[in-house]
Amino acid sequence: MLILQQILFVAALAATAWVLTRRIGLIRRAIQLGRPENRTDRPNERLNIMLRVAFGQKKMMTNVTVGLMHFVIYVGFIIVNIEVLEIALDGIFGTHRLFAPFTGAVYPFLINTFEILALGVWIVCAVFLIRRFVTKVPRFQPERHREMTRWPRTDAALILTFEILLMTAFLTWNASDSVLRERGVGHYNELKGVGNFVISQFLMPLFANWSDTALVVCERFMWWFHILGILFFAVYLTYSKHLHIVLAFPNTYFSDLKPKGEIKNMPEITKEVQLALGIMQADPNETPVEPGRFGARDVRDLTWKNLMDAYSCTECGRCTAACPANITGKKLSPRKIMMDTRDRLEDIQQGWQQNGPDYDDGKTLLGDYITAEEINACTTCQACVQECPVNINPLEIILQLRRYKIMEEAQAPASWNAMFSNVENNMAPWKFSPGDRFNWADQVNK
Numbered sequence: 001m002l003i004l005q006q007i008l009f010v011a012a013l014a015a016t017a018w019v020l021t022r023r024i025g026l027i028r029r030a031i032q033l034g035r036p037e038n039r040t041d042r043p044n045e046r047l048n049i050m051l052r053v054a055f056g057q058k059k060m061m062t063n064v065t066v067g068l069m070h071f072v073i074y075v076g077f078i079i080v081n082i083e084v085l086e087i088a089l090d091g092i093f094g095t096h097r098l099f100a101p102f103t104g105a106v107y108p109f110l111i112n113t114f115e116i117l118a119l120g121v122w123i124v125c126a127v128f129l130i131r132r133f134v135t136k137v138p139r140f141q142p143e144r145h146r147e148m149t150r151w152p153r154t155d156a157a158l159i160l161t162f163e164i165l166l167m168t169a170f171l172t173w174n175a176s177d178s179v180l181r182e183r184g185v186g187h188y189n190e191l192k193g194v195g196n197f198v199i200s201q202f203l204m205p206l207f208a209n210w211s212d213t214a215l216v217v218c219e220r221f222m223w224w225f226h227i228l229g230i231l232f233f234a235v236y237l238t239y240s241k242h243l244h245i246v247l248a249f250p251n252t253y254f255s256d257l258k259p260k261g262e263i264k265n266m267p268e269i270t271k272e273v274q275l276a277l278g279i280m281q282a283d284p285n286e287t288p289v290e291p292g293r294f295g296a297r298d299v300r301d302l303t304w305k306n307l308m309d310a311y312s313c314t315e316c317g318r319c320t321a322a323c324p325a326n327i328t329g330k331k332l333s334p335r336k337i338m339m340d341t342r343d344r345l346e347d348i349q350q351g352w353q354q355n356g357p358d359y360d361d362g363k364t365l366l367g368d369y370i371t372a373e374e375i376n377a378c379t380t381c382q383a384c385v386q387e388c389p390v391n392i393n394p395l396e397i398i399l400q401l402r403r404y405k406i407m408e409e410a411q412a413p414a415s416w417n418a419m420f421s422n423v424e425n426n427m428a429p430w431k432f433s434p435g436d437r438f439n440w441a442d443q444v445n446k
């Protein structure tokens with residue numbers, strides 16, 4: 001029986017590793033579709049940002065209560081899962097609480113810490129579920145935000161419920177195990193000295209009338225549920241917005257270090273303008289290079305960092321809640337821009353899997369996922385960039401799509417075209433000749 005459990009356990013581990021490797025490979029390939037961009041300069045500054053924003057959750061702390069709750073769920077979940085190391089080794093070697101005999105008082109201390117954190121995670125997940133579905137925090141509601149369709153809401157509910165179930169299984173497993181030790185049943189008797197644990201001891205009375213056999217079944221079931229649940233969770237993450245648990249770290253490390261508000265120039269255009277104004281002289285030996293596409297029409301025209309941003313988005317909606325265009329009822333939602341970019345990447349991946357790596361579904365990010373009306377509503381205020389807790393930059397994608405629409409398709413709103421021709425002719429957005437620029441001064445000191 002024990003050997004069968006070991007075989008099943010190793011098979012579950014191997015299957016998870018196989019699926020995970022495939023999923024990670026696909027996501028990596030999807031991100032690599034993007035154009036190259038160097039984000040490896042100033043490594044110390046980058047490390048510092050990652051430690052503050054991803055580890056320290058600095059931007060979450062603008063709302064201290066929510067920030068602290070998020071911190072509990074994040075730290076708690078990660079630390080509680082350290083216990084998985086022992087569970088995995090027990091599963092492979094057919095042992096029970098492998099570390100307990102060698103670690104003395106450290107063992108109960110660790111399990112007690114895990115239990116306190118597990119309870120914290122349990123409570124915070126319940127509060128988050130209530131915030132989403134009972135008190136209805138506006139930024140999660142589909143009535144106001146059309147991107148919050150059935151799947152993002154189900155995804156959030158599934159993960160929170162799943163974490164509650166995992167923590168419940170962990171505490172119930174410890175409680176049933178403690179009762180078995182107390183009763184001195186079979187091999188459980190060998191660990192009698194470990195004692196009871198700080199939270200699960202309150203669940204032990206629930207098992208008072210259970211037979212030894214029923215208790216062993218419960219202990220085994222909770223053990224299996226806990227570990228299989230974690231393996232399933234690891235795979236599910238790669239399909240979910242919760243991938244940010246992992247990607248928040250590289251994504252913040254590769255943050256944009258430019259000052260906010262500095263918009264990336266297009267080198268080909270800058271050069272043309274400088275040549276036209278005589279600021280730069282043409283190199284007679286230079287072979288003319290055909291300029292590539294201006295702006296972005298699809299994900300392949302964006303940078304790899306834009307695409308990593310899309311996979312790192314937590315769908316929290318803080319960007320959308322701060323977006324003046326969205327607040328004033330325009331169609332634009334920066335959260336939707338990130339979700340659409342990710343959906344596009346996922347659709348491309350699906351195409352690869354079903355029809356081979358060269359498959360082209362004929363769709364494009366601009367047009368099939370994001371409309372001109374959305375991108376034209378952006379004021380480039382950078383509020384979304386400022387608010388994002390994992391340093392995502394939706395504005396970069398919006399600007400690239402807008403550049404394509406205007407420079408490749410010559411489709412800008414009429415009022416913008418007037419502004420463009422003013423800039424071209426008057427070197428200012430207004431309809432005044434440069435010669436009249438100081439007319440206002442004529443009225444001064446008269």
Ligand code: SF4
Nearest residue numbers: 323378379381382384
């Ligand atoms: S930069 Fe654009 S998308 Fe971002 S908050 Fe401002 S208006 Fe909204």
Ligand code: SF4
Nearest residue numbers: 313314316317319388
């Ligand atoms: S872009 Fe950032 S702020 Fe906006 S939904 Fe995604 S994670 Fe949240």
